[in-house]
Amino acid sequence: MLRRFQVHRATTVAEAIELRIQFGDDAAVYAGGTELLLAMKLGVARWPHLIDIKPIAELRGIGLNENVLRIGATVTHWDLERDATVARAIPALSALERNVANVRVRAAGTLAGNIVFAEPHADPPTLLMALGARVLLAGAKGRRLIPLAEFVTGMYQTALASDEILVAVEVPVAT
Numbered sequence: 001m002l003r004r005f006q007v008h009r010a011t012t013v014a015e016a017i018e019l020r021i022q023f024g025d026d027a028a029v030y031a032g033g034t035e036l037l038l039a040m041k042l043g044v045a046r047w048p049h050l051i052d053i054k055p056i057a058e059l060r061g062i063g064l065n066e067n068v069l070r071i072g073a074t075v076t077h078w079d080l081e082r083d084a085t086v087a088r089a090i091p092a093l094s095a096l097e098r099n100v101a102n103v104r105v106r107a108a109g110t111l112a113g114n115i116v117f118a119e120p121h122a123d124p125p126t127l128l129m130a131l132g133a134r135v136l137l138a139g140a141k142g143r144r145l146i147p148l149a150e151f152v153t154g155m156y157q158t159a160l161a162s163d164e165i166l167v168a169v170e171v172p173v174a175t
Contacts, residue, residue, distance in 0.1 A: 002041045009052045013138050016053050020163045023049045029165050031074045034109035035117045064089055071169040073112035089173045112166045120155045133171045139164035
């Protein structure tokens, strides 16, 4: 049974950080919610507050600059599967995304959420680690860019600080 929770909509990264600070461990960041809400429904996780980051413009989009593919935190698996830039730059990622769960999950679930949840059976983070991907995090102390292999510290465990959100995933592109 899904317990009651309150949703707080952030419209900027700074606002999301403020909400993370305000609610601490009583809040989780929400974008797609496919894994998060299932865990809450099953009773294995409980957060009285969810911070909705979908309205944050900075977290949208896919871009390729200087041999780095940048994937915003609210980009869905469906977006990645269909994006021509991803297909050209990293065909393996495009192909993998077509096989993530089912179309409903791909349409709602985000790559960033998949990474932050740190589900040990998830395929996208494994591929991204092999490609040398990094995650861009933002928190009260500023921004930091760390290798994905260092970000995921164990099963369902990450190096995300209690005041941070994942802003983007950056993947080097072979030339």
